[in-house]
Amino acid sequence: MFRHARILAGIALPAILAACSAPSTPPLYSWQNFQEQQYLYLQGKTDPQVQITAMEKASEKARAKGLSVPPGFHAHLGLLYATSGRTDLAQQEFTQEKTxxxxxxxxxDFLLKNMSQSQSVTPTAKVSS
Known part of the structure; x- marks a missing residue:
């Protein structure tokens, strides 16, 4: 009985080790430091322009490797653009995320609608008495 267990272990162990050494599938997304960037933003520990630059570089690196940026990347970049007053770029990023x-x-759609409403609101002039 123990002899059969040894033979089975002798066959199974190399098969398991071979499976572990098989090449892994390439990543679907290029995460780089995206999660860290979001965390820093939410903590208020980063400048939006510094983060925009970092995220634009991360997007270029992903494109160069033939990878996509992860879900939420374009939405976060759009938020940063909106924060810095570049609403045209923010709209592009929100649309890209949606696509x-x-x-x-x-x-x-909610963000795009709110952005277009805030742009169409014009401040009223103060009337002096």
Whole structure:
């Protein structure tokens, strides 16, 4: 009985080790430091322009490697653009997020709608008495 267990272990062990050494599938997304960038932003520990620059570089690196940026990347970059007053670029990023990740469409539409409403609101002039 123990002899059969040894033979089985002798056959199974090399098969398991071979499976572990098999090449892994390439990553679907280029995460780089995206999660860290979001965390720093939410803590208020980073300048939006510094983060925009870092995220634009991360996007270029991902493109060079033939990888996509992860879900939320374009939305976060759009938020940074909106924060810095570059609403045209923010709209592009929100639209890109919606195109790449249709499950985000409801939220991206909400952001786009609110952005267009805030742009159409004009301040009223004060009337002096």
């Amino acid at each position: 790449l990740f249709p499950e985000s469409a409801l939220y991206m």
